[in-house]
Amino acid sequence: xxxxxxxxxxxxxxxxxxxxxxxxxxxxxxxxxxxLTLGWVxxxxxxxxxxxxxxxxxxxxxxxxxxxxxxxxxxGARASMANLGASFIVNLMTLTAEIGGIALSLQxxxxxxxxxxxxxxxxxxxxxxxxxxxSIMENVTGLLGLTLIVFAVAVFLLHPNWLDLxxxxxxxxxxxSSESPAxxxxxxxxxxxxxxxxxxxxxxxxxxxxxxxxxxxLAQSRMNVLVGFPLGGILSIAIAxxxxxxLLPKNIAVTSLxxxxxxxxxxxxxxxxxxxxxxxxxxTFGAALETTLSSGYTLAQYFGWSWGKxxxxxxxxxxxxxxxxxxxxxxxxxxxxxxxxxxxxxxxxFSAIALPLTYLPIxxxxxxxxxxxxxxxxxxxxxxxxxxxxxxxxxSLAAIPLMIVTGAGA
Amino acid sequence: xxxSDLIHKKVLDAEGTVVGNLVDVRFVIDGAPGQLLASARLxxxxxxxxxxxxxxxxxxNSANSxxxxxxxxxxxxxxxxxxxxxxxxxxxxxxxxxxxxxRLSPNLPQNRS
Amino acid sequence: MSDTDYPEExxxxxxxxxxxxxxxxxxLDVDGEPxxxxxxxxxxxxxxxxxxxxxxxxxxxxxxLSGPVLATRTFGGRPPSSRLxxxxxRHVSDIGTALTLGIHSDELDATWTERWVRDRIIGRxxxxxxxxx
Numbered sequence: 001x002x003x004x005x006x007x008x009x010x011x012x013x014x015x016x017x018x019x020x021x022x023x024x025x026x027x028x029x030x031x032x033x034x035x036l037t038l039g040w041v042x043x044x045x046x047x048x049x050x051x052x053x054x055x056x057x058x059x060x061x062x063x064x065x066x067x068x069x070x071x072x073x074x075x076g077a078r079a080s081m082a083n084l085g086a087s088f089i090v091n092l093m094t095l096t097a098e099i100g101g102i103a104l105s106l107q108x109x110x111x112x113x114x115x116x117x118x119x120x121x122x123x124x125x126x127x128x129x130x131x132x133x134x135s136i137m138e139n140v141t142g143l144l145g146l147t148l149i150v151f152a153v154a155v156f157l158l159h160p161n162w163l164d165l166x167x168x169x170x171x172x173x174x175x176x177s178s179e180s181p182a183x184x185x186x187x188x189x190x191x192x193x194x195x196x197x198x199x200x201x202x203x204x205x206x207x208x209x210x211x212x213x214x215x216x217x218l219a220q221s222r223m224n225v226l227v228g229f230p231l232g233g234i235l236s237i238a239i240a241x242x243x244x245x246x247l248l249p250k251n252i253a254v255t256s257l258x259x260x261x262x263x264x265x266x267x268x269x270x271x272x273x274x275x276x277x278x279x280x281x282x283x284t285f286g287a288a289l290e291t292t293l294s295s296g297y298t299l300a301q302y303f304g305w306s307w308g309k310x311x312x313x314x315x316x317x318x319x320x321x322x323x324x325x326x327x328x329x330x331x332x333x334x335x336x337x338x339x340x341x342x343x344x345x346x347x348x349x350f351s352a353i354a355l356p357l358t359y360l361p362i363x364x365x366x367x368x369x370x371x372x373x374x375x376x377x378x379x380x381x382x383x384x385x386x387x388x389x390x391x392x393x394x395x396s397l398a399a400i401p402l403m404i405v406t407g408a409g410a
Numbered sequence: 411x412x413x414s415d416l417i418h419k420k421v422l423d424a425e426g427t428v429v430g431n432l433v434d435v436r437f438v439i440d441g442a443p444g445q446l447l448a449s450a451r452l453x454x455x456x457x458x459x460x461x462x463x464x465x466x467x468x469x470x471n472s473a474n475s476x477x478x479x480x481x482x483x484x485x486x487x488x489x490x491x492x493x494x495x496x497x498x499x500x501x502x503x504x505x506x507x508x509x510x511x512x513r514l515s516p517n518l519p520q521n522r523s
Numbered sequence: 524m525s526d527t528d529y530p531e532e533x534x535x536x537x538x539x540x541x542x543x544x545x546x547x548x549x550x551l552d553v554d555g556e557p558x559x560x561x562x563x564x565x566x567x568x569x570x571x572x573x574x575x576x577x578x579x580x581x582x583x584x585x586x587x588l589s590g591p592v593l594a595t596r597t598f599g600g601r602p603p604s605s606r607l608x609x610x611x612x613r614h615v616s617d618i619g620t621a622l623t624l625g626i627h628s629d630e631l632d633a634t635w636t637e638r639w640v641r642d643r644i645i646g647r648x649x650x651x652x653x654x655x656x
Binding site (some may be wrong): 063067069072073076077078081082130131132133134254301302305306310311312314315317318320370 | 638
């Protein structure tokens with residue numbers, strides 16, 4: 001019974017933890033402009049993140065080494081320094097976007113300017129990172145994030161034309177949409193980057209060490225990922241579907257979180273709106289915690305410093321200092337008045353660009369018997385692993401040219 | 411002497427012809443026992459004819475999957491070999507081997523097939 | 524493995540390839556706490572530019588290096604020998620996916636930045652010396 005409860009908790013946390021500001025914004029934008037024609041990308045992204053998270057979790061549980069320790073050891077000091085630079089900057093962008101996202105969500109709930117909410121959000125994130133136990137942090141934000149299921153409910157309440165939605169999923173462009181192929185592919189990469197963000201892997205593998213996973217926990221972790229992430233992916237598609245049903249016909253562009261919440265208000269009124277705002281805050285707050293921790297994880301693991309929330313801060317001093325500095329930088333960027341939604345849209349594309357740097361070393365170490373013993377990748381995992389290596393490389397290489405050609409999707 | 415100074419040096423035979431690049435240094439823990447672990451004695455150097463860099467540990471290793479990736483990385487390291495320390499005549503900007511030097515398999519012992 | 528069949532070597536002990544098994548690995552202290560990463564390795568001195576005596580004993584690993592040497596390994600150049608952060612090889616007790624030391628990380632000179640940040644900043648913030656709740 002206790003085991004079953006633990007499993008349920010893990011799965012629910014994975015669903016709630018799957019969505020962050022990148023998924024909310026990108027799915028909203030894509031739904032309002034392309035309908036569900038990019039739904040297949042979410043599917044590709046979800047299978048990818050399942051594969052990737054499952055591999056990095058297994059490596060961490062079996063070898064005790066987290067992702068960036070592996071990257072350093074495999075790529076050597078010089079190449080991994082370049083990797084660290086790129087990963088750290090992309091993570092910092094995502095962190096900035098999440099803090100901005102918390103402030104925007106709280107603005108929707110309170111109508112107090114987001115500029116005032118940003119420092120509050122950053123301090124709140126810091127306090128949790130400083131004092132709260134890892135498992136409590138993960139479970140609370142994950143479970144509150146589950147309120148985003150309201151998007152799936154709203155799809156039904158909005159009584160859509162199911163035939164239209166279905167044919168869009170199969171690639172039939174909606175009548176109202178007139179986007180160029182380059183823009184379509186640019187957003188395909190953005191959506192892919194939103195589903196497969198590198199920080200999720202840094203966080204997932206370091207979390208396995210934080211929670212002292214061993215080989216015995218592998219079955220449960222696999223279940224969490226393989227059930228939780230796809231359900232999270234369904235919520236992603238539900239967000240896009242809501243935007244497709246309500247925003248696309250009226251030509252409403254998504255420029256803030258309020259447009260993303262609009263279909264919910266239309267479908268379920270005030271109560272639904274309160275629930276979705278709670279979900280926004282939980283999802284962005286949870287992801288802000290994960291990205292803040294990831295900034296500490298990546299740097300500490302590269303340099304070999306002591307790290308981990310399970311230690312008291314004084315026993316992982318440079319790790320905690322890194323996170324404080326990362327939060328200050330994020331706040332400083334937001335203080336310039338930059339639009340958090342714009343930061344989000346760039347961060348998901350840069351995530352896709354940086355992805356091969358994290359993916360390849362993990363794929364290789366997951367096959368190395370010196371690390372993994374008998375827990376090396378099976379044939380099926382490697383088959384999909386190689387297919388994803390190609391997809392990830394293509395997305396990474398195509399991102400910048402497409403960004404230039406489309407003017408960043410404008 | 412610092413090891414990263416040694417790694418990447420060119421390796422020349424007695425006539426001064428380049429035979430490859432020094433890509434790694436092999437130690438054997440069989441020396442005098444220290445406090446916790448016996449001392450690590452320099453056994454030899456790994457010389458690669460191809461690329462100057464080791465890459466991701468595929469060479470000398472039993473890791474052989476994913477298959478295509480392993481094949482590619484093996485190809486980049488085709489023909490690397492081990493030279494014993496006593497076959498090294500002199501080290502300056504390059505590593506000079508003795509005329510009698512012997513090429514040995516670079517494979518790690520547990521991975522012999 | 525290679526396209527030419529060279530004779531196999533025999534070894535009298537555990538074999539370690541520096542780049543493959545030691546460089547860039549995490550080093551844990553006696554309590555399993557991360558201490559530093561292996562940024563470079565110092566071996567006993569070898570005469571440079573002089574003929575080597577085939578009968579002389581082979582060099583051994585003297586110390587693991589950490590700290591400033593990483594910057595020079597990455598960007599080129601060389602810190603003066605006096606500025607190298609050395610961790611004597613005799614402190615190493617085990618080598619696996621990480622290296623393990625037989626002493627506590629606070630006993631190492633190489634981890635002074637950790638202690639500096641702890642004593643000057645992190646340890647002074649309320650709650651910094653307590654377990655998370």
